[in-house]
Amino acid sequence: MRLEIETPSWGYGDSGTRFATFQQAGRPRDVLERIDDAAEVHRLTGTAPAVALHFPWDQGVQRADVEQRGLRVGAVNPNLFQDPDYKLGSVTHPDPGVRRKATDHLLECVEIATALGSTAQSLWLADGTNYPGQDDLASRRARMLECLAEVYAALPAEQELLVEYKPFEPAFYATDLADWGSALLACQRLGERAKVLVDLGHHLHGTNIEQIVALLRAEDRLGGFHFNNRKYADDDLIVGSVNPFELFLIFFELGDSLPRLTIDQAHNVEAKVEAMVLSVMNLQEAHAKAQLVDRAALAEADVLGGHEILLDAYKTDVRPQCAEMRRSLGAAEDPIAELRPYVERIVAER
Numbered sequence: 001m002r003l004e005i006e007t008p009s010w011g012y013g014d015s016g017t018r019f020a021t022f023q024q025a026g027r028p029r030d031v032l033e034r035i036d037d038a039a040e041v042h043r044l045t046g047t048a049p050a051v052a053l054h055f056p057w058d059q060g061v062q063r064a065d066v067e068q069r070g071l072r073v074g075a076v077n078p079n080l081f082q083d084p085d086y087k088l089g090s091v092t093h094p095d096p097g098v099r100r101k102a103t104d105h106l107l108e109c110v111e112i113a114t115a116l117g118s119t120a121q122s123l124w125l126a127d128g129t130n131y132p133g134q135d136d137l138a139s140r141r142a143r144m145l146e147c148l149a150e151v152y153a154a155l156p157a158e159q160e161l162l163v164e165y166k167p168f169e170p171a172f173y174a175t176d177l178a179d180w181g182s183a184l185l186a187c188q189r190l191g192e193r194a195k196v197l198v199d200l201g202h203h204l205h206g207t208n209i210e211q212i213v214a215l216l217r218a219e220d221r222l223g224g225f226h227f228n229n230r231k232y233a234d235d236d237l238i239v240g241s242v243n244p245f246e247l248f249l250i251f252f253e254l255g256d257s258l259p260r261l262t263i264d265q266a267h268n269v270e271a272k273v274e275a276m277v278l279s280v281m282n283l284q285e286a287h288a289k290a291q292l293v294d295r296a297a298l299a300e301a302d303v304l305g306g307h308e309i310l311l312d313a314y315k316t317d318v319r320p321q322c323a324e325m326r327r328s329l330g331a332a333e334d335p336i337a338e339l340r341p342y343v344e345r346i347v348a349e350r
């Protein structure tokens with residue numbers, strides 16, 4: 001019942017691949033309708049009380065718009081990846097004029113977060129190079145740190161700067177914040193309210209994400225998550241759909257101290273609101289299973305005994321208890337069934 005998930009405004013609008021975007025019937029026409037969808041996900045699941053916003057995509061939204069719908073504003077996300085000026089980078093760009101523009105956008109997002117009552121700016125950089133020799137890697141990092149230090153200095157005390165990493169895409173040779181280590185070192189330079197954000201789709205194959213979680217948590221630098229699932233790379237599929245055991249192990253490492261938990265998904269062929277509801281339910285179940293682990297017995301167990309204790313918890317069917325939990329929160333026992341009238345209405349109205 002303690003679980004609180006932020007759903008992303010950008011996860012409700014149309015999205016696509018590099019090949020095509022398929023429009024969905026009932027898709028939101030503006031930011032207010034995206035927030036309506038987020039409110040419906042919360043109404044049905046009981047544990048999605050915040051909506052993360054992306055600027056300038058959500059430009060113009062007011063705090064009251066969000067609160068009137070029974071939600072609060074989650075993290076504010078700047079956009080440093082679409083303007084043509086950012087072709088060769090944003091805060092790492094060789095041209096100081098472009099770096100100024102990027103830094104000003106981040107500073108504007110600090111003000112937006114303040115006005116909306118948000119407690120974090122969540123930064124993802126698309127910056128990187130495609131060819132060896134294209135730019136000087138150390139200089140790019142120095143430029144980035146200078147810009148981020150200016151932003152960090154402008155953060156009010158109640159705001160955190162969350163720093164996301166990603167190994168490749170859109171850059172295919174050297175991404176400027178490619179892994180948890182690059183992000184952590186940047187955060188340590190900036191200050192204690194700079195923390196690393198772990199997006200489950202942003203790792204190379206074989207990476208032990210739960211170990212990264214344990215390490216960042218021990219350093220008090222785990223700022224939060226972008227939940228999704230992947231088979232190959234940044235696939236942005238429904239969290240828990242491909243690798244539910246990994247999700248369970250992440251919640252096991254988190255234990256009782258839950259950081260900011262945000263969904264970051266792009267549903268291209270599946271129904272948007274339904275996919276978001278399923279994602280929240282998968283998070284509820286993974287969290288519930290992790291709570292079942294007998295930690296006292298685990299501390300005493302031998303090699304395979306410990307493994308068995310984890311599997312006992314993972315193999316428990318917690319769906320009835322999660323349905324009961326939702327009911328006691330005033331949400332839906334069967335959210336997918338109860339979603340249908342809302343979908344019929346938005347398809348007709350929009």
Ligand code: RM4
Nearest residue numbers: 077124164199226234264
């Ligand atoms: C990126 C990254 C960011 C998200 C954008 C839209 O791959 O995951 O968090 O804001 O996509």
Ligand code: MN
Nearest residue numbers: 164199226264
């Ligand atoms: Mn992300």
Ligand code: MN
Nearest residue numbers: 199201202234
């Ligand atoms: Mn991503």
